[in-house]
Amino acid sequence: MPGNQQKHKFMTPLEYQAPADLKRRSKLISLEEAGKIIASKQIVSLAGSHSADAAMSLIRAAIRAGAKDMTLIPPITTSMAADLPIAAGMLKKLYLSYVGFEIFGMAPAFRKAAQEGTLDIVEADEPFILLGTQAAAGGKPFNAVQYLYDGTDHKTLNPELKKIVDPFTGREVWLIPPLRSDVFIMHAQACDLYGNAQCWGGTGQERDKAKAADIVIVQADEIVGSEVIQKDPSKTTVPGLWVDHVVHAPFGAHPTFSSASYSVDDQHLKLYIDMVREGRAQEYIDKYILGPKDHFEYLELVGGLRRMVDLRTAIAIRS
Amino acid sequence: MAEAAFPGTDDYSMAELMAIVLARMAGGGEETVAGGGANGGIPLAANRLAQLTVNPNLWLFTGGAGVYNGKFDTLPLGTWDPSCGHGAECKIYIADVVDGGTKGLNPRATRIKRLGSSGFGGIQVDKYGNVNMIGIGPHPKLKVRGPGTVGTIWMGSQSHNIIVEHHNKRVFVDKVDYVSGAGWMTGGNSRHEALDGRDGPEYVWSSICVCDFTEDDHRMRLASVHPGYTVADVVANTGFELVIPDEVPTTTPPTDFELKALRTQVDRNGVLRKRRLTVG
Numbered sequence: 293m294p295g296n297q298q299k300h301k302f303m304t305p306l307e308y309q310a311p312a313d314l315k316r317r318s319k320l321i322s323l324e325e326a327g328k329i330i331a332s333k334q335i336v337s338l339a340g341s342h343s344a345d346a347a348m349s350l351i352r353a354a355i356r357a358g359a360k361d362m363t364l365i366p367p368i369t370t371s372m373a374a375d376l377p378i379a380a381g382m383l384k385k386l387y388l389s390y391v392g393f394e395i396f397g398m399a400p401a402f403r404k405a406a407q408e409g410t411l412d413i414v415e416a417d418e419p420f421i422l423l424g425t426q427a428a429a430g431g432k433p434f435n436a437v438q439y440l441y442d443g444t445d446h447k448t449l450n451p452e453l454k455k456i457v458d459p460f461t462g463r464e465v466w467l468i469p470p471l472r473s474d475v476f477i478m479h480a481q482a483c484d485l486y487g488n489a490q491c492w493g494g495t496g497q498e499r500d501k502a503k504a505a506d507i508v509i510v511q512a513d514e515i516v517g518s519e520v521i522q523k524d525p526s527k528t529t530v531p532g533l534w535v536d537h538v539v540h541a542p543f544g545a546h547p548t549f550s551s552a553s554y555s556v557d558d559q560h561l562k563l564y565i566d567m568v569r570e571g572r573a574q575e576y577i578d579k580y581i582l583g584p585k586d587h588f589e590y591l592e593l594v595g596g597l598r599r600m601v602d603l604r605t606a607i608a609i610r611s
Numbered sequence: 612m613a614e615a616a617f618p619g620t621d622d623y624s625m626a627e628l629m630a631i632v633l634a635r636m637a638g639g640g641e642e643t644v645a646g647g648g649a650n651g652g653i654p655l656a657a658n659r660l661a662q663l664t665v666n667p668n669l670w671l672f673t674g675g676a677g678v679y680n681g682k683f684d685t686l687p688l689g690t691w692d693p694s695c696g697h698g699a700e701c702k703i704y705i706a707d708v709v710d711g712g713t714k715g716l717n718p719r720a721t722r723i724k725r726l727g728s729s730g731f732g733g734i735q736v737d738k739y740g741n742v743n744m745i746g747i748g749p750h751p752k753l754k755v756r757g758p759g760t761v762g763t764i765w766m767g768s769q770s771h772n773i774i775v776e777h778h779n780k781r782v783f784v785d786k787v788d789y790v791s792g793a794g795w796m797t798g799g800n801s802r803h804e805a806l807d808g809r810d811g812p813e814y815v816w817s818s819i820c821v822c823d824f825t826e827d828d829h830r831m832r833l834a835s836v837h838p839g840y841t842v843a844d845v846v847a848n849t850g851f852e853l854v855i856p857d858e859v860p861t862t863t864p865p866t867d868f869e870l871k872a873l874r875t876q877v878d879r880n881g882v883l884r885k886r887r888l889t890v891g
Binding site: 298300301302303304305306307309310311314315316317429430431432484486488499503518521522525526528530531532533 | 635636640642644665670678696699700707709710711714834860863868869872
């Protein structure tokens with residue numbers, strides 16, 4: 293009887309169900325595999341903040357894998373994580389909240405695409421992205437916001453905003469649609485093989501973005517043992533069960549900051565901005581994105597371990 | 612099987628058998644989420660046991676303690692017991708549970724589409740697997756005030772099983788006084804029509820038997836009877852007409868391997884061994 297095929301699984305004792313290998317499944321994949329997964333999707337979403345904690349190695353891998361005509365749901369503020377994909381022709385549509393390089397100026401590829409009309413831009417903003425993501429995270433039909441948009445031109449410029457009468461108060465309120473994504477890609481400082489990802493900074497957009505996505509891919513500066521994660525589970529930003537794939541990408545946020553880990557590479561950011569402004573975007577992409585065989589060759593190209601250690605030291609000196 | 616198993620005997624308790632039977636449902640390498648409940652020592656033990664023996668990819672959810680994958684070997688008082696947090700890997704927030712539930716995936720966590728062996732209980736369960744945690748008698752002056760419905764609403768977002776620790780006619784009733792967790796509603800297609808095509812409960816786990824539901828009417832049907840009890844015992848203690856197949860097997864009793872694993876790796880303090888479940 294035991295071991296035979298039973299009509300009901302609960303009739304078969306555990307020892308007859310035990311798998312040959314009781315090892316927990318690792319979610320680790322190569323950066324190249326992750327790039328292909330992203331490139332096969334339509335809607336990608338990102339976390340990070342300004343020029344910090346951007347999933348740059350995954351973005352580069354997606355461009356290498358030929359990602360085209362995607363829609364981006366960015367974090368509420370971002371720089372190169374939106375500008376580089378635009379420069380590389382990876383994006384068709386952008387939910388805009390803020391794309392710029394702050395102290396380094398405007399985002400050159402974004403600006404050019406906007407002026408030439410080659411990018412479909414939704415005039416979104418901070419609450420639109422946040423509340424839309426929240427709605428998608430919880431499967432809600434929409435999210436509501438009080439009067440605020442009555443004071444701005446979003447209501448005429450953003451056709452995705454709708455108005456409805458709030459049955460509780462009788463007042464009109466603005467509705468924001470759910471912003472789901474096919475794939476959410478994020479940078480973490482540490483992650484275990486099972487996807488428990490720890491961010492040492494950031495703005496907390498990761499959790500809802502993960503919940504609002506069909507697939508979640510984490511790039512981590514360090515892959516750590518389970519015991520590191522278990523030391524303080526409250527530090528785990530995104531639970532592993534929401535994560536589909538993990539990529540080991542040391543210095544993967546370069547040239548942006550990695551919170552509490554290494555500094556922004558301002559020289560490289562300036563180099564990028566200058567080249568795109570001079571109309572040499574393709575030259576940059578050929579040299580830094582398509583040229584290197586993999587992430588390690590990219591790191592060599594931008595200064596290697598010596599430069600990376602300098603960036604680490606820089607953040608220590610600053611703090 | 613005994614209502615409670617005392618040291619020095621070869622008995623296993625009803626609670627131990629229930630935990631082992633539930634653990635068997637969680638076998639396979641698939642990434643699943645499973646937990647327990649406030650008073651859910653049985654499913655909690657079951658899922659920890661399954662994680663250790665048949666499914667290393669199971670995520671053990673303990674909502675009240677707010678963590679995943681606690682690595683206890685003595686059984687916590689329930690999923691709210693902070694000792695569930697020993698060796699845990701991440702925090703989980705009830706907001707995540709609610710997001711998952713309203714999304715209609717897994718109420719216990721967003722994004723995982725498969726659920727392991729968890730279940731809901733109630734002060735009443737009826738022949739279509741509807742659950743009542745509200746109360747008995749006219750509302751609001753109920754004769755018996757239930758504790759409140761917490762998360763039983765999630766029975767509507769996905770197929771959830773039902774766990775009943777005390778098998779008697781007061782719990783198993785023809786029709787629940789109030790529905791706080793939707794089972795197969797009024798049978799037939801009623802649930803699929805009302806709840807976006809979502810399936811209802813698959814199993815009812817009780818102290819003396821396991822039931823499933825008929826394919827078309829979705830009426831509760833006896834699937835197996837636990838060792839030491841008979842079909843007549845089940846019928847005599849159920850307040851509605853169960854569908855009884857021609858042949859009803861006896862539930863495979865716990866093996867030595869299963870009891871040893873449960874008692875040495877999950878429930879070293881013998882909570883389930885001493886726990887008394889009842890019939891009648």
